[in-house]
Amino acid sequence: MSRKAILYLVLLAGACVVPFVGYPPFLMKCLCFALFACAFNLLIGFTGLLSFGHAMFFGFAAYACGHAAKVWGWTPEVAILFGTAAAAIMGILVGWLAVRRQGIYFAMVTLALSQMVYFICVQAPFTYAEDGIQSIPRGKLLGVIDLSDDTVMYFFVLAIFVAAFALIHRIIHSPFGQVLKSIRENEPRALSLGYDVDKYKLMAFVLSAALAGLAGATKSLSLGLATLTDVTWQMSGEVVLMTLLGGMGTILGPVVGASTIIAMENYLSGFGSWVTIIMGATFVVCVLAFRRGIVGEIEHRLVRKAGK
Amino acid sequence: MTEIFGIPIQAFMGQLTIGLVNGCFYAMLSLGLAVIFGMLNVVNFAHGALYMMGAFFSWMLLNYAGVNYWFALILAPIGVAIVGVIIEKTMLRWLYQLDHLYGLLLTFGLALIFEGIFRHNYGSSGQPYELPDIFRGAFDLGFMFLPKYRAWVVVMSIVICFATWYTIEKTRLGAYLRAGTENPKLVQAFGINVPLMVTLTYAFGVGLAGFAGVMAAPVYLVNPTMGSGIIIVVFAVVVIGGMGSILGSIITGLALGLVEGLTKVFYPEASSTVVFIIMAIVLLIRPAGLFGREK
Numbered sequence: 001m002s003r004k005a006i007l008y009l010v011l012l013a014g015a016c017v018v019p020f021v022g023y024p025p026f027l028m029k030c031l032c033f034a035l036f037a038c039a040f041n042l043l044i045g046f047t048g049l050l051s052f053g054h055a056m057f058f059g060f061a062a063y064a065c066g067h068a069a070k071v072w073g074w075t076p077e078v079a080i081l082f083g084t085a086a087a088a089i090m091g092i093l094v095g096w097l098a099v100r101r102q103g104i105y106f107a108m109v110t111l112a113l114s115q116m117v118y119f120i121c122v123q124a125p126f127t128y129a130e131d132g133i134q135s136i137p138r139g140k141l142l143g144v145i146d147l148s149d150d151t152v153m154y155f156f157v158l159a160i161f162v163a164a165f166a167l168i169h170r171i172i173h174s175p176f177g178q179v180l181k182s183i184r185e186n187e188p189r190a191l192s193l194g195y196d197v198d199k200y201k202l203m204a205f206v207l208s209a210a211l212a213g214l215a216g217a218t219k220s221l222s223l224g225l226a227t228l229t230d231v232t233w234q235m236s237g238e239v240v241l242m243t244l245l246g247g248m249g250t251i252l253g254p255v256v257g258a259s260t261i262i263a264m265e266n267y268l269s270g271f272g273s274w275v276t277i278i279m280g281a282t283f284v285v286c287v288l289a290f291r292r293g294i295v296g297e298i299e300h301r302l303v304r305k306a307g308k
Numbered sequence: 309m310t311e312i313f314g315i316p317i318q319a320f321m322g323q324l325t326i327g328l329v330n331g332c333f334y335a336m337l338s339l340g341l342a343v344i345f346g347m348l349n350v351v352n353f354a355h356g357a358l359y360m361m362g363a364f365f366s367w368m369l370l371n372y373a374g375v376n377y378w379f380a381l382i383l384a385p386i387g388v389a390i391v392g393v394i395i396e397k398t399m400l401r402w403l404y405q406l407d408h409l410y411g412l413l414l415t416f417g418l419a420l421i422f423e424g425i426f427r428h429n430y431g432s433s434g435q436p437y438e439l440p441d442i443f444r445g446a447f448d449l450g451f452m453f454l455p456k457y458r459a460w461v462v463v464m465s466i467v468i469c470f471a472t473w474y475t476i477e478k479t480r481l482g483a484y485l486r487a488g489t490e491n492p493k494l495v496q497a498f499g500i501n502v503p504l505m506v507t508l509t510y511a512f513g514v515g516l517a518g519f520a521g522v523m524a525a526p527v528y529l530v531n532p533t534m535g536s537g538i539i540i541v542v543f544a545v546v547v548i549g550g551m552g553s554i555l556g557s558i559i560t561g562l563a564l565g566l567v568e569g570l571t572k573v574f575y576p577e578a579s580s581t582v583v584f585i586i587m588a589i590v591l592l593i594r595p596a597g598l599f600g601r602e603k
């Protein structure tokens with residue numbers, strides 16, 4: 001067994017123990033945002049596309065899932081799938097428009113389109129505007145297992161997270177993932193080798209959008225809340241920061257980054273605007289002096305040590 | 309009363325002027341973005357925050373120091389430009405060799421910091437900026453009343469935009485600037501101080517945002533979120549127009565303001581999204597933007 005597999009097993013064992021020590025709702029929030037950041041990382045870290053509007057998939061899926069569970073009374077697994085599908089469809093539309101532009105324009109296009117989704121959510125009746133969808137019922141998994149207990153729900157969320165994480169891991173290490181990396185490294189060369197670059201980018205975008213939607217849908221069920229906050233540009237910025245802080249292009253980086261940011265928000269929640277200022281400062285420091293991120297930096301040191 | 313398409317002409321023209329005023333701000337901001345992007349290859353996310361800062365500087369000058377609008381119109385942009393020089397010298401400078409995305413991320417962080425600081429000190433409700441006496445009242449044009457200040461904003465911003473266009477396209481200084489955009493190394497070899505030019509370009513671009521902020525202070529409430537609200541629309545404007553052309557960004561800005569105003573008259577529900585819808589359509593038909601050339 002490789003060292004990496006051992007590391008994953010230890011982390012999984014840890015994740016199974018923490019709900020009995022820590023506060024499950026906080027841990028669920030961490031897992032959902034970790035998944036969100038992993039989905040985002042699939043784009044920025046492995047395809048080299050900076051989407052500055054990923055909150056639209058996260059937030060819209062949260063609304064879709066919340067609506068399905070609360071108004072239509074669907075079971076949690078179907079509601080989550082519905083949210084994910086909604087995000088995937090949105091991903092197809094947005095991606096289809098956005099891959100027409102490269103680099104920095106791609107970021108601006110996604111940001112602008114997500115702002116459009118935000119304004120639509122402000123006006124649409126199913127989002128209940130400022131109130132959001134509140135007290136979304138968790139329901140019974142497959143109609144059998146009652147999820148209202150926090151610890152049970154935590155393990156449901158953990159199962160989703162592990163499955164999605166395994167999927168991302170698989171995508172990255174597949175031939176498809178190698179093509180994505182070649183696009184990140186040198187797009188013209190990938191194109192000249194005969195790969196339909198735009199098609200690959202679109203596929204990566206839709207996968208990332210669907211997984212971000214899965215994260216949002218799971219979040220709305222586990223916290224029982226879907227609000228406008230989830231679709232704002234600030235949320236899009238937050239997921240960028242999580243990935244940047246943890247390490248872009250590393251597999252575990254987004255998990256570490258997301259947990260750090262969520263923990264920070266949790267402890268600083270009483271300080272109001274200071275959260276924004278500290279987030280901004282973290283951005284600046286990361287970009288100027290810490291571009292590898294936490295996990296990236298650790299990996300870099302390990303590799304250097306092994307090389308000596 | 310005269311009507312246009314079933315809408316009273318007064319209301320119609322009123323929305324149209326509001327749209328035009330918004331368009332002026334879009335034009336000034338996207339112009340600054342285009343100038344900065346051309347020289348530095350940085351998409352300045354902090355542009356909106358610096359516009360907000362300009363508005364706050366003029367408010368602070370008036371309320372803490374009693375400095376009136378006219379001096380603020382000069383002092384506040386200079387203040388913002390100084391902030392710009394500091395940003396460029398201490399931070400942006402280190403990122404030119406890297407992927408353009410880092411410039412965007414850095415300035416995004418700065419925007420968060422600025423917005424957070426002003427929200428911490430002034431709350432998010434917004435402060436009214438008292439209109440100078442000379443601008444009270446309106447011109448009676450026969451078919452409509454044109455508030456004096458709105459007329460001033462439109463005239464002033466068009467003058468500023470065209471002065472900038474003229475400087476960049478027709479003067480020697482502008483020629484250096486354009487040459488620097490094309491090939492900085494060669495221009496440096498000709499003995500022109502390119503790093504200084506880069507710093508001053510950034511300072512000028514954000515100074516323009518600060519100027520727009522002062523102009524905006526009496527129109528909108530001066531509040532910490534005014535920058536982030538407008539910057540995303542300006543990004544859409546930039547995508548529509550393409551950042552390659554100075555004149556293009558001015559025209560696109562003004563036109564989109566007007567379109568927004570018209571939408572407010574005919575279908576108010578879509579007024580906040582119409583710019584983004586137009587962006588989507590332009591991406592479908594002309595992906596490089598109306599005035600852009602794809603690199």
